[in-house]
Structures are given as structure tokens and as C-alpha cells.
Amino acid sequence: MSASLSRRAAYERTRKRRSIAVATVSSLTVVAAIVLFVPRMPRWDRVKESFFSGERFADSFPRLLEAFVLDIKIFAWSTPAIVILALLVAIARNSRSAALFPVRVLTIAYTDIMRGVPVILSIYLIGFGVPGLGLERPWNSPLLWGSVALVLTYASYVAEVFRAGIESIHESQRAAARSLGLSNWQTMRFVVLPQAIRRVVPPLMNDMVSLQKDVALVSLIGPIEILRQAGVDKSKFANFTPYVVAAVIFLMMTIPLTRTTDYLLERERRRTTGTRVR
Amino acid sequence: MRKLSLSIALTGALLLAACGGESSSSDTTAASAAGTGNECTVGKTPEANTLTIGTGNPAYSPWVDNDAPESKEGFEAAVAYAVAAELGFADTAVKWVRTGFDEAIQPGVKNFDFNLQQYTITDERKKTVSFSDSYYTTNQAVVALKGSPAIGATTVAAMKDVKFGAQAGTTSLDFITNVIKPSTEPYVYDDNAGAKAALEAKQIDAVVVDLPTAFYIAAAELTDASVVGQFPANLSTTPDNFGFVFDLNNELVGCVNTALATLKDNGTLATIEKTWLSDKTNAPVFAAE
Numbered sequence: 001m002s003a004s005l006s007r008r009a010a011y012e013r014t015r016k017r018r019s020i021a022v023a024t025v026s027s028l029t030v031v032a033a034i035v036l037f038v039p040r041m042p043r044w045d046r047v048k049e050s051f052f053s054g055e056r057f058a059d060s061f062p063r064l065l066e067a068f069v070l071d072i073k074i075f076a077w078s079t080p081a082i083v084i085l086a087l088l089v090a091i092a093r094n095s096r097s098a099a100l101f102p103v104r105v106l107t108i109a110y111t112d113i114m115r116g117v118p119v120i121l122s123i124y125l126i127g128f129g130v131p132g133l134g135l136e137r138p139w140n141s142p143l144l145w146g147s148v149a150l151v152l153t154y155a156s157y158v159a160e161v162f163r164a165g166i167e168s169i170h171e172s173q174r175a176a177a178r179s180l181g182l183s184n185w186q187t188m189r190f191v192v193l194p195q196a197i198r199r200v201v202p203p204l205m206n207d208m209v210s211l212q213k214d215v216a217l218v219s220l221i222g223p224i225e226i227l228r229q230a231g232v233d234k235s236k237f238a239n240f241t242p243y244v245v246a247a248v249i250f251l252m253m254t255i256p257l258t259r260t261t262d263y264l265l266e267r268e269r270r271r272t273t274g275t276r277v278r
Numbered sequence: 279m280r281k282l283s284l285s286i287a288l289t290g291a292l293l294l295a296a297c298g299g300e301s302s303s304s305d306t307t308a309a310s311a312a313g314t315g316n317e318c319t320v321g322k323t324p325e326a327n328t329l330t331i332g333t334g335n336p337a338y339s340p341w342v343d344n345d346a347p348e349s350k351e352g353f354e355a356a357v358a359y360a361v362a363a364e365l366g367f368a369d370t371a372v373k374w375v376r377t378g379f380d381e382a383i384q385p386g387v388k389n390f391d392f393n394l395q396q397y398t399i400t401d402e403r404k405k406t407v408s409f410s411d412s413y414y415t416t417n418q419a420v421v422a423l424k425g426s427p428a429i430g431a432t433t434v435a436a437m438k439d440v441k442f443g444a445q446a447g448t449t450s451l452d453f454i455t456n457v458i459k460p461s462t463e464p465y466v467y468d469d470n471a472g473a474k475a476a477l478e479a480k481q482i483d484a485v486v487v488d489l490p491t492a493f494y495i496a497a498a499e500l501t502d503a504s505v506v507g508q509f510p511a512n513l514s515t516t517p518d519n520f521g522f523v524f525d526l527n528n529e530l531v532g533c534v535n536t537a538l539a540t541l542k543d544n545g546t547l548a549t550i551e552k553t554w555l556s557d558k559t560n561a562p563v564f565a566a567e
Contacts, residue, residue, distance in 0.1 A: 043385060046526065050385035050406055124475075131479035142465065142481050222465030222476055228446065232466065235447030238383040238403035 049239070056241035060233050064245050067229035074215045074225070078147050078154070079208065085155035090162035091188060107159070114156035119214055123149040127221035146218035154211050161203050165196035202268060205261035209254050226250075313368030318533035323391050329367040331358050332393030332523075335376035338470065340494050340554055341396060347374045353490070353554035354394050357413055360546055361522075364537035379447050382523050383407055391530055392522040396488065398449045399521040408526050410534045412519035413547065418453045419492035419561055420484050420506040423477055428484035428506050433565045434458055434513070441465070443473045443482035449518060450486040457513050458486075470495055477503070488518060490555050507562040 005013065038044060092100070093107040114122070126149040131140030138144075169192045177187040219228035226246050233242035314327035323329060333354065336345040343352040350359050350369075362372045375390050382393045383406055392410065399409045420437070422428040428440045434457070442464040444451040454464045465482055467473045473485045477500065487495065489508050496503040511517055524531050541547040 043387075046385035046406075050383075128472075128475040128479050128481075131481055132475070135480075137480065140479055140481055142476070219466070220468065221472065222443065222467060222481060224463060224466050228466055231446050232451060234383075235379060236400075236402060236452065238406045240380075240384070 051240050051244055053239055053241045056233075056237055056239050057245055060230070060242040060245045061249075063233070064226050064229055064242065064249055067224060068226040068249050070223060070225040071212075071215045074143070074147055074150070074218055075212055078150050078211065078215070081147075081151045082154045082158055082211070085151060086158035086162055089155060089159035090166060091193075093159070093163055094166050094188075096184065111156045111159055114153050115160070117153070119150070119153050119217055120220065122153050123217050123220055125149070126152070127218070142221040143218065143223055146221050146223070150211070150214065150218065154207065154214075158204060158207055161200050161207065162196065165200035166192055168199060169195050199268070202261055202265040205257065205264065209257050209261070212254055212257070213250065313366070314371050316366030316533075318536065319365050319367075319530060322529045322533065324387075325373070328371050328373050329362050329365065330373045330375055330390045331362070332375050332377045332382060332388075332390035332395075333358075334395040335378060337376075337395065338491070338494070339498065340490050353414070353550065354396075356550045356554060357541075357547070358394060360541055360550060361534060361537045364540055365533055388525045391528075392524050392534060394520070394522050396491075396520050397523045399519045400449070406526060408524040408528055408531050409521035410524070410531055411538050412521055413538055414520045414551065414555075415511075416488045416490060416518045416520070417508040417511055417563075418450055418486050418514065418518065419489040419508040420486055420564075421477075421492045421496050421500070421503055422484040422506050423500065424502040424504075426483045429504070431506060431564070432562065433567055434509070435567050437484075440483045441481070443467060443476050443485045445469060445473060445485075445487065448487070450488070453509070453514060454486050457509070470499065474499060489561065492561070505561045507564045510563050510566075513564075513566065 039048075041047075089107045089110065092103050093111075095104060123146055127142050127145045130145050130148075131142070166188075173191055173195070174187050177191040178184075182190065216225055216227035219225045224232070226249060227243075230242035230246040234240055315323065315329070319329075331347070333342055333347050337347060337352070337354070338345075339352060341352050341354040343349065343355070347355040347358065350356055359369060359372065362369070377390065377393060379395070382388070382390075382395075382397075383403070385406065394413075397403075397409070399412060403409070420428055420431075426440075428437055431437050431440075437458060437460065439461050441462055442454045442458065442460055444454055444464055444466055446466045446468055451464065451466060454460065465476060467476065470487070470491070473482070473487075474495065476482045477485060484506065485495075489505075492505045492508075496505050522534060524534075538547070
């Protein structure tokens with residue numbers, strides 16, 4: 001290889017420079033348009049005071065960060081429960097034994113219903129309804145039943161993801177495993193699941209990002225978490241800045257998670273496909 | 279680059295032209311037909327000859343009965359029509375719109391002249407909206423179901439271990455955290471329906487609401503519920519004075535304040551209060567200790 005560029009490399013380099021220049025100019029134009037002209041809108045001062053008040057931001061931030069701990073807790077104890085329940089549902093739905101037919105019907109009904117029902121309804125129904133049957137404290141806690149509602153809803157989505165992963169494993173894998181003398185269950189446990197779960201990790205992360213935000217819905221039945229606290233601050237000061245604070249705090253969590261998802265997706269793509277076409 | 283800066287300038291000019299037309303229309307023709315406002319209100323209502331009033335969605339008793347403000351039934355409905363009449367608007371010139379709390383405080387142009395749904399006047403809120411003078415002053419009160427640990431309490435101190443609930447966006451929540459200071463964090467709900475469900479599920483022992491609402495939910499919405507008591511006004515950090523909400527610095531505030539002052543002086547406001555609220559507001563008062 002000589003130091004001088006081939007014609008092709010030179011061409012690619014000019015194309016690349018050109019696209020960087022175009023991207024820079026267009027980005028700058030957009031930023032300039034926003035920075036220069038939004039403040040000139042007639043009621044910008046009012047919007048600024050209502051959404052970007054520095055005073056309100058500084059005042060709310062520590063309080064909201066503290067309230068966010070509850071979101072993290074709900075997320076932390078719900079996630080393992082979701083994964084376990086979803087896996088059980090997915091495996092049950094994929095069972096082949098004739099005796100398990102009613103189980104398969106039940107799991108289909110479960111995923112169909114829970115995916116179709118709004119999360120809000122299931123939180124109200126389970127969070128108020130079940131304790132309303134006469135449970136005593138602490139067993140009537142809205143945190144407990146709100147989490148149960150989240151787990152039931154999210155497990156139905158995640159179960160479908162697992163099922164897709166399981167079904168994506170070629171039938172020949174099962175055939176090979178069975179002909180080696182593995183039982184139905186052993187085939188699932190040692191051959192199908194390890195491959196299936198690996199494939200579905202990226203889409204699962206997507207559901208987790210979504211769960212992170214839906215955790216806030218538990219506040220509908222009482223507990224004060226970040227979004228509720230932001231709402232309380234909003235009403236107290238008739239100012240929406242606390243929601244901006246909440247958004248910033250959420251982004252501090254979700255951006256690393258979404259970046260990780262993208263990284264995993266990319267790694268999976270590289271592992272399973274050939275060279276990238278440019 | 280010249281081309282680029284030109285296009286920015288053009289875009290800017292268009293944006294400004296599109297959004298800049300906010301003129302104060304105070305030079306509208308003075309003469310108005312009978313029943314469509316007095317000389318004070320001329321040109322100050324966005325929809326000429328009509329007074330647009332905002333209320334909750336839904337609006338609750340005893341403030342607005344049956345969620346029908348047009349019937350003039352309920353305290354706030356009656357006050358609104360009395361103020362409208364004082365401002366020279368006939369009943370037919372009053373238009374109602376429904377807004378949530380947030381809609382009334384957002385920074386954009388409002389779709390109502392004023393909004394009344396038990397907004398407590400606070401200094402913090404005055405930074406983003408304008409308030410009229412107070413049209414009603416109330417105390418906070420405790421509602422509990424039979425068998426609740428709150429039942430029988432006569433002092434604030436006796437309720438330290440009570441699990442409280444409140445409606446989000448109300449001063450009641452502030453009152454719980456700053457005055458009662460219970461040992462466990464209160465739960466918060468979007469509306470009375472949530473608080474009611476939580477009371478029935480025994481997730482909370484008692485709710486704190488303003489006194490007229492307390493009597494309404496104890497009598498009409500819950501079974502086996504009672505108003506345990508009301509807190510004396512001197513306990514509150516800010517007294518619960520309800521005011522009409524206006525867009526910030528709205529010119530109509532002065533007219534409405536004049537109208538409210540007249541209604542207070544001639545006893546109309548007291549009569550309305552007596553009709554819709556007063557006979558329902560006798561509850562024991564809590565002592566501090």
C-alpha cells in the first residue's frame with residue numbers, strides 16, 4: 001500500500017468532508033433560528049418564567065431527586081418479577097404437550113388482555129380494587145398493588161418478546177437436541193432459551209426504558225414519586241418548571257440505558273451479520 | 279454565507295409577522311348594547327359583549343351543583359353570575375368553558391376572562407397568574423370513615439399517626455406537611471374520586487380538604503363518613519382565600535374587584551354564601567395541642 005490515496009479513497013474523503021460541512025451548516029441554522037427567534041416571540045417572557053425559571057429549578061431539583069428514589073425502588077423490585085413471570089408465560093405458551101392445552105389458552109388470554117388494557121386502568125383496578133376487598137395494612141399498600149399491576153402489564157409485553165425469541169430458534173435445533181436424547185424441558189433449558197434470550201436482550205431493554213417512565217403511574221393511587229412531586233410543586237407555584245426538572249432527572253437515567261441498548265443492538269448485528277455496507 | 283443569513287432573516291421576519299399581532303384592543307368602540315358589559319369591561323374581554331368564565335371539568339358540588347354552572351346553582355356558579363350582573367353582563371352574555379387546573383395557569387393566551395374553581399390566592403402563584411380579591415375564605419377540614427384512628431380526635435397533636443390523603447394541586451397537601459406534620463408521608467390523588475377509593479381501601483385514614491368540600495363528600499359521596507373537625511384559620515401559614523384566576527396582568531381584574539367589593543358591601547355575597555354553603559359549615563374546631 002502506497003501512502004498516496006487511491007482515486008476511490010480520495011473521492012470518499014471529499015464526500016465525507018462535504019457531508020460534515022452540510023451537517024454543520026444545517027445544525028447551526030437550526031440552533032441559530034431557535035436561539036435568535038424564539039426569544040422574540042411576543043410571550044416568550046411568560047413561557048420562560050413558566051417553564052424555565054431558574055429559581056424554581058433550583059428549588060425543586062433536590063426535592064424531585066429525593067422523590068425519584070421511589071421510582072428507582074419500584075423499578076428495581078418490579079423488573080426481576082417481570083422477567084421471571086414473562087419467561088414462565090413464554091415457556092408455557094411454547095409448551096408442546098397436549099395435557100398443557102388449557103395452560104396455553106390461559107397464557108394467550110393473559111397476554112391479549114393485559115396488553116390491550118391501559119396501564120392506568122390496571123393500576124387503578126388492582127391498586128384500589130384488591131385492597132378494597134378488605135386487606136389490612138401493610139398488605140393493602142398502594143406501592144405493593146401498584147407494582148403488581150405494573151408487573152402484570154409489563155410481563156405480558158415481555159412474554160411476547162421472549163416468545164418471539166424462542167420461536168426464532170430454528171426447529172432443526174430442537175430436532176438435533178431431541179435426537180441427542182435431551183428431553184423436551186432439557187431442550188428448552190439448554191438449547192433454545194440460551195440462544196433465544198441472547199437475541200431478545202436489545203428489545204427487552206426497550207421495554208425497560210418504557211417501564212422506567214410508566215413507574216410514575218403508580219403515583220395515581222397515592223404514593224408521591226417524582227412526577228407527582230413535580231405536579232405538587234407545579235400547583236404550589238403555578239409554574240411548570242418542576243416538570244422540566246423531572247424530565248432532566250429522567251433523562252439522566254434513560255439516556256445511558258438507551259445508549260446501552262443501541263450498543264447491544266450494534267454488537268448483536270455485528271456478531272450475526274457480515275461486513276457493513278457503506 | 280450571504281444566502282444563509284438572508285434565509286435566516288426571512289424566516290425570522292415571517293415568524294415575527296405570524297406571531298406578533300398581540301395588540302391591546304382597548305380602543306374598541308365604546309358603546310355596547312344593554313346586558314353586554316359596562317364601561318369598565320369594554321374592550322377587555324377577548325370576545326366582545328361576552329363574559330367567558332372558566333370552571334373545573336367536572337365541577338363539583340357544593341361549588342357547582344350537578345356540574346351545570348349555567349343553572350346558577352352552587353356557590354361558585356351563583357357568585358359568577360352575580361359578578362357578571364355587576365359587570366353589566368346579562369345571563370345570556372355569559373359563556374362557560376371547562377378547564378383543568380393546568381390549563382388555567384399555562385403561559386399562553388387564555389380562553390376565559392376569569393376562572394373560578396377554588397383557587398387559593400398565594401404569593402407564589404401571583405408570579406404567573408393574576409388573582410381577584412377573595413370571594414370566599416375557608417378552613418381546612420378532616421374527613422374520615424367510621425373506625426378510622428382520626429375519629430374522635432380533637433387536637434392536631436392527636437393526629438400525628440394518622441395516614442393522610444389529599445388532592446394534588448391543593449393547599450390541603452401543604453397544610454398536611456407543614457401544619458399537621460404526620461409521622462408518615464401523605465398520599466396524593468388527582469381528584470376526590472381517588473381519595474375516596476383509598477379511604478374505602480383503608481390505604482389512608484383520613485383526607486384533608488376545604489370545609490365545604492368536606493361536608494359535601496362526607497354527606498353525598500361516602501357512606502359512614504364524617505367531618506372530624508376543622509382547623510382554626512390561625513394555624514394555616516396562608517389563609518385559604520379563594521380568588522378568580524386571570525391571565526397575568528389582565529385588565530379585567532380591576533373591574534371584577536370593584537364588582538366583588540359592591541357585592542360584599544350590599545350583602546349579596548353573604549346571602550349567596552348562606553344559600554349554598556353556610557348551613558353546612560358547622561364542624562368542631564381542632565385545638566393545636
